[in-house]
Structures are given as structure tokens and as C-alpha cells.
Amino acid sequence: MHLHQLPRPRLVRRPGLALPRPRPVRAAAALVVALGGCSAWSERPPTADASADRTLDDPLENVPFDAPVIDEAEPNDDFDAPLSAPTLRSSGLFINGGLSDWADVDLYSLGPVEAGGRVTVRIDAPADVHLQAALFDDREVLLTAARSSTSPIGRTVTLSHVARTSMNDCVLAVAAQSARRNAVGGYAAAVAFESDVALPTAAAQTVVLNFAGAEPHGDDDFTDRTVAPFDASDISPQFGGLTDDIRDLVVALVRDQYAGLAVDVVAWTEPIPWPDGVSVVHVGAVDDEYLLGVGEHVDEYNADPADEAFVFVDAFAQFMPLGPSADDIAIAIANVAGHETGHLLGLRHTVGAGSLMDVSASLGHVLRARAFGVWPLDAESFPIGYQDEPAMLAAAVGENPDSPPPEFAGVLSLKGSGAWTRWPGGIPVRPLSSCGMGCGGDETLDPAGRED
Ligand SMILES: [Zn+2]
Numbered sequence: 001m002h003l004h005q006l007p008r009p010r011l012v013r014r015p016g017l018a019l020p021r022p023r024p025v026r027a028a029a030a031l032v033v034a035l036g037g038c039s040a041w042s043e044r045p046p047t048a049d050a051s052a053d054r055t056l057d058d059p060l061e062n063v064p065f066d067a068p069v070i071d072e073a074e075p076n077d078d079f080d081a082p083l084s085a086p087t088l089r090s091s092g093l094f095i096n097g098g099l100s101d102w103a104d105v106d107l108y109s110l111g112p113v114e115a116g117g118r119v120t121v122r123i124d125a126p127a128d129v130h131l132q133a134a135l136f137d138d139r140e141v142l143l144t145a146a147r148s149s150t151s152p153i154g155r156t157v158t159l160s161h162v163a164r165t166s167m168n169d170c171v172l173a174v175a176a177q178s179a180r181r182n183a184v185g186g187y188a189a190a191v192a193f194e195s196d197v198a199l200p201t202a203a204a205q206t207v208v209l210n211f212a213g214a215e216p217h218g219d220d221d222f223t224d225r226t227v228a229p230f231d232a233s234d235i236s237p238q239f240g241g242l243t244d245d246i247r248d249l250v251v252a253l254v255r256d257q258y259a260g261l262a263v264d265v266v267a268w269t270e271p272i273p274w275p276d277g278v279s280v281v282h283v284g285a286v287d288d289e290y291l292l293g294v295g296e297h298v299d300e301y302n303a304d305p306a307d308e309a310f311v312f313v314d315a316f317a318q319f320m321p322l323g324p325s326a327d328d329i330a331i332a333i334a335n336v337a338g339h340e341t342g343h344l345l346g347l348r349h350t351v352g353a354g355s356l357m358d359v360s361a362s363l364g365h366v367l368r369a370r371a372f373g374v375w376p377l378d379a380e381s382f383p384i385g386y387q388d389e390p391a392m393l394a395a396a397v398g399e400n401p402d403s404p405p406p407e408f409a410g411v412l413s414l415k416g417s418g419a420w421t422r423w424p425g426g427i428p429v430r431p432l433s434s435c436g437m438g439c440g441g442d443e444t445l446d447p448a449g450r451e452d
Pocket residue numbers: 006007008009339340343349359
């Protein structure tokens with residue numbers, strides 16, 4: 001049995017949603033000056049038109065030509081041994097580095113960043129070097145990540161992050177893309193630091209769980225799907241009379257997943273006009289799908305409040321050999337719906353049997369309630385570091401004062417401590433068969449205890 005059924009988010013570019021392509025700016029030319037001895041750049045053709053696209057508000061424009069240059073030296077592969085730059089930095093710096101093989105990860109300690117401080121990084125590499133890069137805080141928690149894309153001078157990856165809270169150290173990490181493991185080599189980075197930038201504001205988000213079906217409605221392959229209205233008999237005939245009960249439990253469980261956050265989970269059970277500014281998760285049978293679900297993209301910090309995802313209900317028939325109850329099936333659907341919603345709000349994949357964003361566990365684990373927490377990043381997302389899901393979600397959508405967040409375990413140092421979830425006593429489960437809607441969580445699951 002194929003045990004990795006949750007898909008990576010399908011990257012679909014839609015009009016108006018595409019990330020802006022990094023522009024060739026003067027900083028790129030400055031890189032060549034500063035790193036003129038780097039063999040990776042010696043054969044780079046001149047970019048005569050680069051200055052034409054320069055913009056005055058690009059912080060990398062302000063990195064002085066004579067800013068310090070860090071020449072990478074191994075080992076700098078983990079958080080215990082990053083190359084340190086804090087004493088060197090002023091308004092910016094340059095880095096001259098290289099990935100020697102697919103497992104190489106280069107870490108650079110950029111020093112403390114106050115709340116409202118912005119770190120901007122641009123990394124240029126030859127066209128055959130496929131990099132990804134990320135910024136982490138001093139807890140080894142991911143702040144932002146991106147993969148390189150084609151640029152006029154090769155491949156480029158740009159990161160920009162405004163610190164919501166102060167940190168003692170911001171760490172830049174550079175790694176090979178997991179799907180392009182042999183495409184490694186030299187790179188050149190420019191890093192700009194600014195202070196007192198306006199903090200990004202969180203905005204409450206409405207997430208619709210659409211059980212009413214959908215017709216093809218977009219202009220791309222992603223939205224070109226016909227979704228049948230939710231019918232539990234599409235999973236198994238034995239659930240034929242439980243469609244409404246399973247649906248209601250799914251809604252309650254997804255609301256539990258996002259408790260404490262300004263995420264309004266709304267259920268559509270009848271076709272209604274599509275409002276603006278909401279994200280929609282379609283929950284229904286889509287005949288030609290074998291995946292459990294798919295999200296439009298990883299929408300970092302919920303930049304787009306109108307994303308879509310699908311939960312392919314008929315694919316849940318693959319759970320039936322495990323003998324699931326209606327409760328179990330509702331939990332599984334809620335896990336996938338909450339997972340795809342997590343992508344739409346900016347979360348990447350993590351690893352942990354109790355993690356909502358996990359894609360490595362068995363089907364049996366998906367039948368158990370999962371939760372957001374601080375989990376190790378999945379290697380496909382980034383080879384090192386953690387994702388603080390409650391914090392990242394709160395930064396994107398804010399907290400809900402009417403629904404206080406659960407008590408946290410308060411684990412701030414992650415080194416060697418493993419992951420924790422937002423429910424330290426276990427993930428609450430509402431059993432449909434014994435109490436129906438609205439009852440408290442009197443059963444719990446160990447969030448990480450069972451690894452079978
Ligand atoms: Zn996923």
C-alpha cells in the first residue's frame with residue numbers, strides 16, 4: 001500500500017497570483033565586483049540591460065559596494081556551527097559560497113534582528129545550480145523560504161522577511177533543492193538589513209469548507225475539476241446514512257484545529273454565490289483522483305486571502321481495509337482539510353505522526369486526530385529546522401480573542417527536545433458515536449507516541 005498519499009502542494013500560477021520575478025538590480029552587478037575571483041562567476045556574460053530594471057526602493061540597492069564579503073568555509077552545516085557575520089555587518093554584506101554536494105547545507109549567522117527589522121537576501125547562481133534558501137530565527141524555526149527560479153543571469157532566489165518579534169540571531173541557510181540534488185555549485189549572495197520597517201499586519205481569514213460540490217470554474221488545470229456534493233457513501237456504502245453526521249464532525253474538528261486563531265471556518269452545504277476574499281476547500285468526490293487532497297500553493301503568511309484546495313472524498317475508500325468507524329473517517333477528512341488549509345495559510349510539510357502537516361506517516365495515523373505544533377520540517381520542504389505552526393499562523397491571520405488559544409507547553413528551546421504540539425496533554429477528539437457535536441475532548445491521543 002502506498003503510504004504517502006498526501007500530495008505536495010501543486011504549484012499553479014494564476015493570473016494576479018504569480019510571485020514577482022526577481023529583477024536584475026545594481027546589487028547583482030556589485031556582486032560581480034565583490035566576487036570577481038569566484039570561478040562560478042568568471043564566465044558569466046555581461047548583463048547590459050540589468051540597470052534598466054533597477055528600482056530605488058530595493059533594499060539591496062543600499063548595500064554598499066565595499067560591504068564585507070564572507071567567504072564560506074566548511075563546516076557550516078548545522079545550527080551549532082554557522083558562519084558568523086554579526087560583527088561584520090552594517091547595512092549589508094556579501095557572501096561567496098558553494099554547495100559541494102546534494103547533502104551540503106550552508107548556514108550563515110546574520111546576527112540579531114529587532115522587531116520591525118527586515119532582512120532581504122538575493123542569491124544568484126549559474127543556470128545549472130538549483131538552490132533553495134531560508135531564514136530561521138534563533139530557535140531554529142523557519143521564517144521564510146524560497147526556491148530559485150530562472151533569471152536573466154542564471155538562477156536567482158530572493159528572500160525578504162520582516163521580524164515580527166526580536167531575535168538574538170537570524171540564520172540564513174542555503175541548500176540544494178530536493179528534486180535537483182545534483183544541480184549544486186557556487187553561488188553569490190547579497191544581504192541587506194533595514195530597521196523600523198512597518199510590521200506586517202495579520203488579517204482574519206474565512207475558510208469555507210464546501211460540501212455542496214463545484215463545477216470547473218477557473219482558467220487552469222487546478223480549478224478544472226468537477227466536485228460531487230459530499231456523500232459519505234462515495235467512501236463506503238456503510239457510511240451512506242451518515243453523510244450529515246460525518247460532515248458536521250469534520251467541520252467541528254477543523255474548527256478545533258484552528259481554535260485560538262482568527263480563522264472563521266464556515267461550512268457550505270448548499271450552492272451559494274461565491275463571495276470575495278475567502279479561501280475555499282472543496283470536500284467531495286472527484287473521480288480521477290487518487291490523492292487525498294491538494295492545495296493551490298504554499299501561500300506564505302497568507303498573502304492571498306482567496307486560495308483554493310480540494311479534499312478528494314472518494315480517495316478515502318483506501319482507508320476501508322483498516323476498518324475505520326465513521327468517527328475515524330471524519331477525523332481523516334478533517335486532517336486532510338486542515339492540512340490543505342494550512343498550505344493556503346503558509347505552512348509547509350513537517351514530520352511527526354501527530355502533525356497536521358506531516359506527509360510521511362501511515363494511513364493509520366491519518367485516522368487519528370492531528371494538530372499544529374512545532375515540528376521538524378520535512379526534508380522535501382527544507383533539510384533542517386522547525387516550523388512553529390501556531391506562531392506562523394498567528395502572524396498570518398492573528399489570534400481570535402473570543403476563542404483563547406490552548407495552553408502551550410512553553411518549550412522554547414528546541415534543541416534535542418523533539419517537537420511539541422499545542423495540546424500538550426494530547427489531541428482532543430470528539431467521538432461522534434458517543435456524544436455527537438459539541439461535547440468536550442474526553443479522549444486524547446498521544447500526539448507523537450506511536451510510530452508504527
Ligand atoms: Zn501537503
